[in-house]
Amino acid sequence: MITPELHILTRTDLAALEIGPGEVIDAVRDAYVAYAEGASRNPTKMMMTVPTGRDAVSYSMLGFDGALQQVGFKTSYRQGTGNPDKYYTTISLYDDKTGLPFAFMDCHRVGGSRTPATTALIAEACASEGARSALMIGTGRQGLNTLPYLATRLPHLEKLRFFGTHPDGVRATVETFHEYFPGRELERVHDVPAAVSDSDIVVAASGRAAHPPVKTSWLKPGGVLISVSSKGVDSSSLADADYAIATNEGQLGVTGSRFDTADGAAGIDAEFPDVLIGRKPARRGQADRVFAFSSGMVITDIPVAHALAHKAIEAGLGQKVRLWT
Structure with missing residues (x-):
């Protein structure tokens, strides 16, 4: 029996990885093409303002990248639109081919790459x-x-x-x-x-x-x-x-x-x-x-996150957590 485990990757783990503009742009383009051709799913994102008077907002996105056959969940929370130190975003990936969880990681660099792509x-x-x-x-x-x-x-x-x-x-x-x-x-x-x-x-x-x-x-x-x-x-x-x-x-x-x-x-x-x-x-x-x-769109986050996760794992970065044991 395979024990499901997550690769946990921090912002520091991902910061020094090399991934060039061309590689990111190609990955994002493939994601858009798969979506346009009906192979992927990208439900509309959910947004909620927090009713505390702190100018806080949270997002949640779910999607499936048909090219990689990965399901992704992305969450974002920001307290105060002018405070970058109070912005937190994560993504978790699940491999639909194996039916197993793959990675849980900081999404700061992912968003900073797929957006310009x-x-x-x-x-x-x-x-x-x-x-x-x-x-x-x-x-x-x-x-x-x-x-x-x-x-x-x-x-x-x-x-x-x-x-x-x-x-x-x-x-x-x-x-x-x-x-x-x-x-x-x-x-x-x-x-x-x-x-x-x-x-x-x-x-x-x-x-x-x-x-x-x-x-x-x-x-x-x-x-x-x-x-x-x-x-x-x-x-x-x-x-x-x-x-x-x-x-x-x-x-x-x-x-x-x-x-x-x-x-x-x-x-x-x-x-x-x-x-x-x-x-x-x-x-x-x-x-x-x-x-x-x-x-x-989370379908563009998924391939960039997937590429960064693979690079990090190959470099021996991060840690494995058996969350379901």
Whole structure:
């Protein structure tokens, strides 16, 4: 009889593991394709605010990655949107081939990898022909890897810029980019509206931002605005777009309800997995201003977590726990 056991992996265990942008982007793309083709399942995430007046919110996501045949449960809790030290997120994986539990691990690095991978894939699919510039707004965890992932997937981008106000975040953004692209120039901007109007691809991943809320109407014709669940995006941005995409329409209703119009729930033209496999177009015309709402889907967490777990186990990291004995 096989005794079920979990590999427990901490944030420290996962921190030094090498996993490049290309590997993560390929894993996330495979996950979206499997979902679009009906092999995976991704129920809408559950969100609950905590009624204590502490500005706390919790999330729960369940999914099945048909490519890996892994079931994943992800949980997140944050007390105070401005306090990164009070944000905790975990993921547990179960192998559907063997019917056994596999890993329970910190999900901080997973989320910080699969989110920019999704951004890069959306940018690649939705950017207009001839796009040459990208702007990253925000220097927190969600945006830290965005520019190197964009440069990996869209090597033809000539101008890469960012906006940030927190000194540690600014420094980390520059250092992280130059780890992957030591010879490339990265420009810091200070006028967000002007930089948006001069960029082909705009990624907003700012929280309670120190900049005017970004509007789709600021984009140049053919521009694309990708909101990574950003509070720094104006609530008019979806309605004002010529074409609108979401990673998942159900999750847009949960985490993007502020984009609802007075007439009802916000509507989109396509879900991104359908765009990725060619079932739906990424835009109607080259001059369209495109808005894309990116809300994390657990099917993209699962393959990244699975890859990191395997690397950690092969390196002898973590510990095994026989929880069910």
